[in-house]
Amino acid sequence: MTDAHRPARTSYRPARFPGAPLLGTQERHLVGRFSYGVTPALAAQVRAAGGASRWFEQQLQPEQVADRRAVGLRAWWPSFDRGPADLWERQISEVEGGWEVMEDYARWALVRRITSHRQVLEVMTELWENQLNVPAVGDAQFTYRVSYGDAIRQHALGRFEDLLHAAITHPAMGIFLDNAVSTAKHPNENLGRELLELHTVGRGQFTEDDVKASARILTGYRVDLWDSWEATYSPRDHWTGPVRVMGFSDPNADRDGRPVVRRYLSYLAHHPATAARIARRLAVKFVRDDPPQALVDRLARVYLDSDTAIRPVLRALVASPEFKASVGTKVRDPGEDIVATYRVLRAELARPPAGRAGDEHAVRAMLWQVGNLGTSPFSWPRPDGQPIDSESWSSPSRVLASMDVHWTLAGGWWPKKGITYRTPAQWLPRRRIRFDLLVDHLSQQLLHRGSTATLLRACCEACDIAPDEVVSAEHGLVKWDFHRLLGTVLDSPAHMTR
Template identity: 65%
Template sequence: MSVTASSTNAPAPAAGQAAPDPRARGVVRLLPPAERHLVSRFSYGITPELARRVRAAGGAARWFEQQLSPGSVRDPQADAVAGWFPSLRRGPAELWRRQVQDVEGGWEVMEDYARWLLVRRTRTRRPVLEMMTELWENLLHVPASGDEQFTHRVDYGATIRRHALGRYDELLVAAITHPAMLIHLDAAESTKEHPNENLGRELLELHTVGVGQYTEDDVRDSARILTGWSVDLWESWRPEYHREEHHVGRVRVKGFVDANRSDDGRAVTRRYLRYLAHHPQTARRVAQRLAVKFVGDRPPASLVDRLARVYLEHDTAIKPVLRALVASSAFARSAGAKVRDPGEDVVATYRVLGKSISRPPSGEARGRSAAEAILWQASSIGTSPYAWPAPDGQPIDSASWSSPSRLLASMRFHLDLAGGWWPDVAVGHREPRQWLPRPEVRFDDLVDHVSRLVLHRPASDRLVEACSRATGVGRRERVDAEHPLVQWMFPTFLAVFLDSPAHLSR
């Protein structure tokens, strides 16, 4: 059986803290289906707390518009997580020194970077910014590994975050000239006598116009334009510009032509990158990527054309494109059509179960903490944030995450977390009896209550039947805190919801 999306969307609990006791809420208020679709698609899962914030904003459309101005939304619980991992605030020279002195390896820093990202996603009140940062960080991919680029990788992520809801031309300039990108694709050591073509090629193939849309002559001049940009890889690890290493002379890449007379090539680099960002083929690739991420693996060509036009008409600004996307009929029809990738599954499951993650302790207990375990849990399903080794970044299509092996890995993770067996340090659990809406409740009513909490929808007859078969409890059987379901079968019961298409899709 493979992971397949259905018309059911999954959700999650409070942002950054254990969800309130369900008994205190009575009947869980649900968003209308269309609003549920929008919020589910642009968040890491709907929880009762998130639904309350959506209603407080005046509905899903207004909530989404608020999310497009993330500075207006305070996010202290997510922001606080960076303080748990001190090396994320260290400078590149210090990070390198600690590695060569065997104090802390770069791979350890990057694992903490991935943990920080996963934990902040369980807490954030700015899910649209978080998802867009993730989307661009995978498109303009610099693996969170590598013996040199790790020194600048945290700042690279922060740079992407600053531009994630801005203009793509500005994002492209910031990313391509960033020291992490220069180191990763060998441009930091490129010279006018020996231009390294790696970054010049991937810029065309992955970041802008796409495969088959350029020639080898384009690649050579692309590499020449980028000469001069460098990083001191020996002492300071600071970004530098070496005018004496910039290739001077006429360059031509596709329709971009420049005399390139100055030995300071920074201006021509910016002109070139902005030209590529505004190219119609780049517009289509950006539009296609957004449509695949938020609509489906094979979005209608008419939608991609429309989004590309909006992108160009608004000077590569991203917000108007997102507004056009969510207003489209294709988006409205796509409910349940996107499978959660491993990271999304892990984050949503923590949120749905009301797991509160605390700062990890030092010493041996750290290995059993939620902040530590969450990285291994994502890896066990498929991959952890930015661990993808190739320059093309982690896949964003549903098909890549719809194999039987992925489904089985998710099911193992769901049962472990539902049981509270691991992690068992620095994590808050909701006890089985806390899921009961009343001291005694009929089983089918309990299924409906949990469905509203976990899946943000009423329980279907099929879901009630699945829960009954999994636990052996009859539909009309009365359940209280002493019932065997609550005493020892509750992890299996919760896993039915977590293993459903409604939770595995968004």
């Protein structure tokens, strides 16, 4: 029905379809911020846990959350368990390029985020992999990049001190920021500087002399680049002698400098400036781009009082009035958008075959889709990691790119291999249903909230259907144009934010 034929006083008052109970606004807010999209299945898990707060507490102990299917995804890519020398040999022999392994690593992350029941762990792992960024691209660090991700995941909900130590001393970080070739005679300052500037205290807290001392402390961690790729600690390459970085000082007399590295990283992890930066990062990610200073200060105190443990800080964050008041203020970044869209459409993904035979499969295509929105997982080239603010992902070009992907997936047009989409008829909750009720049903299914007058009108105009028109499996909407309806719901601000 065109505007010329639609009654002048068409009412767009939303109808209410009697579906499964919806989470309340604050429950949906909590679950949505700490997951990759509230689906009917996730809402059922929240209700089974006794509500969002209890679900969140369960999520903070991920080892207690059954996740067999997501854990099994790793077997889709056998090269993840190959050693660095084997990976390098396969690259130079042109059996499998390192870039191919790393693209698969990014795909694994996306599919894991779609599938996993340990949603908070997935969200926090991504957060720290950005904070302690080691790009997956690169002809050297790729050899250790999967192992690096495993280390981040292991500590993602633990103490920041332990996370920091695992990351800074890991061969992947050492290769990326040149600590793997840093020696007592020729200390390389890259990691020593970024440790201070990006990973802990931040700019304005240290001097160039601090950077030099930081680099000297970190010497000794080596990787035999381009040959055996063995990662070792070499006492003869550790610089010895008194060191001072800000308020940290140490005689540093032992050739084995690993204990002094542990003491140094502990000092940085417990520094008030680090506490403030970690608190602000969490507040930006989960509250809003410009979090109140009072919230940051409170979270920093919890962090320090809890010996750098992350769980107490997250509990304090979600209990804060600032978090509760931040409903709808965060824009999904490209990865979050793609993952949330696959999740709510309930598309079933199959394991891609090895080699070129899998090029057209959905799991591989997914990486190209997210790249078209602005960036792919682990591809940010600089040490600072991809942005976590909303403004960076709110350009008109990003919105248009997202709309294109939403409609492509809503129509099931691409990808077509290795994926099973729900049919239009499967989205119908009844054999015959009024259009306004169908819009509300889909709003509940895809957005986990009731429809609004704005959404109903947008759907009516996109599909050229009046609110009271009856839809069945034989209706033209279901036969030819259902992508217009699904796509309009997915293009709504409620789906573009978390």
